[in-house]
Amino acid sequence: MLKHVLNNVLDPELNLDRIFRALADPGRRRMLERLSEGPASVSELGKPMAMSLAAVLQHVQILEGSGLVQSRKLGRTRTCSLNAQTLRSAERWISERRTFVERRLDRLGEYLADTADQPDTGDAGPAAPHAPA
Amino acid sequence: MLKHVLNNVLDPELNLDRIFRALADPGRRRMLERLSEGPASVSELGKPMAMSLAAVLQHVQILEGSGLVQSRKLGRTRTCSLNAQTLRSAERWISERRTFVERRLDRLGEYLADTADQPDTGDAGPAAPHAPA
DNA sequence: ACCGTACTCAAGTGAACGCTTGACTATTCC
DNA sequence: GGAATAGTCAAGCGTTCACTTGAGTACGGT
Numbered sequence: 001m002l003k004h005v006l007n008n009v010l011d012p013e014l015n016l017d018r019i020f021r022a023l024a025d026p027g028r029r030r031m032l033e034r035l036s037e038g039p040a041s042v043s044e045l046g047k048p049m050a051m052s053l054a055a056v057l058q059h060v061q062i063l064e065g066s067g068l069v070q071s072r073k074l075g076r077t078r079t080c081s082l083n084a085q086t087l088r089s090a091e092r093w094i095s096e097r098r099t100f101v102e103r104r105l106d107r108l109g110e111y112l113a114d115t116a117d118q119p120d121t122g123d124a125g126p127a128a129p130h131a132p133a
Numbered sequence: 134m135l136k137h138v139l140n141n142v143l144d145p146e147l148n149l150d151r152i153f154r155a156l157a158d159p160g161r162r163r164m165l166e167r168l169s170e171g172p173a174s175v176s177e178l179g180k181p182m183a184m185s186l187a188a189v190l191q192h193v194q195i196l197e198g199s200g201l202v203q204s205r206k207l208g209r210t211r212t213c214s215l216n217a218q219t220l221r222s223a224e225r226w227i228s229e230r231r232t233f234v235e236r237r238l239d240r241l242g243e244y245l246a247d248t249a250d251q252p253d254t255g256d257a258g259p260a261a262p263h264a265p266a
Numbered sequence: 267a268c269c270g271t272a273c274t275c276a277a278g279t280g281a282a283c284g285c286t287t288g289a290c291t292a293t294t295c296c
Numbered sequence: 297g298g299a300a301t302a303g304t305c306a307a308g309c310g311t312t313c314a315c316t317t318g319a320g321t322a323c324g325g326t
Contacts (some may be wrong), residue, residue, distance in 0.1 A: 002271075013159055014161065016156075016159075017157055017158070017159055020153050020154075020156040020157035021153075021154075021283095023149075023153040023156075023157075023159040024150055024153035024154040024156075024157055025150070025283095025284085026146055026149075026150055027284095029149065029226075030228055033230065035234075036230040036231075036233040036234050036237075037233070037237070038237065041302080041303095042302075042303065043301085043302060043303080043306095049284070050286075051284090052247075052287080053303070054285085054287085054303090054304080054305085055284070055285050055286075055301080057303070057304070058283095059284090059286075059287080062283095073303085075292085075293060075294075075302090076291095076292055076293040076294070076301070076302045076303065077293090077301090077302060077303080078302080078303070082230070082234050082236050084231050084238070086233045087227055087230060087231040087234070088231055089228055091224060091227045091228055091231060093162075094220055094223055094224045094227070095224055097165055097166065097169040097215070097220060098169075098217050098220040098221060098224060100169040100170070101168075101169050101215050101217045101220070102217050103169065104169075104215070104272090105169070112288065126196075154313095158313095158314085160314095174272080174273095174285070175272075175273065176271085176272060176273080184314090184315070184316090185315080185316065185317080186272075186274095187273090187274080187275085187315085187316075188314070188315055188316075190273070190274070190275095191313095191314075191315080192314090195313095206273090208272090208322090208323060208324075209271070209272050209273065209321095209322060209323040209324075210271090210272060210273080210323090211272085211273070250302085267326100268325105268326090269324100269325090269326090270323105270324090270325085271298080271323080271324080271325100272321100272322085272324100273320105273321085273322085273323100273324100274319100274321075275318105275319080275320075275321095276317105276318090276319085276320105277316100277317090277318095277319100278315105278316080278317085279314100279315085279316080279317105280313100280314095280315090280316105281307085281312105281313080281314085281315100282311100282312085282313070282314095283310105283311080283312070283313085284309105284310095284311085284312100285300075285308105285309085285310090285311105285321105286307100286309080286310105286324080287306105287307090287308090288305105288306095288307095289304105289305085289306090289324100290304080290306105291302105291303085291305100292301100292303080292304095293300100293301080293302080293303100293315080294299105294300085294301075294302095294304085294326105295298105295299090295300080295301095296298090296299085296300100
């Protein structure tokens with residue numbers, strides 16, 4: 001657990017692997033949805049889940065290994081909560097790629113608009129590398 | 134390919150499975166990073182990749198099956214490009230959960246601040262379900 | 267016509283995943 | 297103390313994943 005946190009800090013790439021992998025399972029996403037409404041115990045998370053408690057625990061461990069979830073044990077129940085910061089780091093990766101494409105497409109659009117009613121000036125203008133997307 | 138697109142429209146949950154699964158591989162993320170800079174051919178995507186072209190193609194097919202990438206073949210080269218909209222749908226799922234937690238934590242914070250210098254009124258106030266996060 | 271490039275397909279392989287069962291350990295409640 | 301609750305550990309099992317190799321197809325250049 002602590003080791004994962006350390007690895008995640010040292011190697012954000014590896015962390016993204018784990019985060020997206022954790023998000024790829026519909027059951028785990030449902031657990032996260034539940035946790036977004038507030039902390040919950042392991043069995044509480046598994047209640048709507050049609051699988052053994054052991055399986056639920058394994059999912060929780062994967063979520064925890066990714067940093068998306070933290071948990072602490074009080075008495076005999078383990079209470080899990082969602083870590084918004086980890087969620088944000090995944091969001092950021094996606095957002096960066098997305099804005100990159102969108103900006104590029106905007107430039108391409110302008111370029112096309114500019115050259116539409118103008119003869120070729122020989123100026124390369126903004127990059128329009130391959131096919132017009 | 135078309136079938137995937139259809140499934141994705143009909144079942145957005147299944148789509149999220151595929152999208153996050155596709156994002157979970159570091160090689161595929163690198164391909165997406167490359168594609169965010171502009172369209173590229175299959176072999177171009179595989180160039181920095183230390184694996185067979187067949188393997189690269191399989192990755193491209195997974196990306197395409199998730200809707201993150203589209204491609205069309207001209208002559209003998211297949212040109213791939215990134216689909217910002219699919220990227221956005223993954224981003225949205227994450228963002229919604231995140232804002233949900235953050236808002237809840239904000240309310241909790243206010244609640245704690247309010248009750249800090251006030252005696253217990255018996256009023257339940259905003260939900261503070263379990264442990265103080 | 268021929269060669270090299272750029273994919274494409276199919277089968278196989280080892281590792282990782284998702285889950286189960288069975289046993290075992292705290293805690294809590296009566 | 298004894299039963300029920302909540303979690304934990306380990307082994308096993310079928311499936312899916314990320315490749316590989318070895319083939320074949322279709323262009324494109326000369």
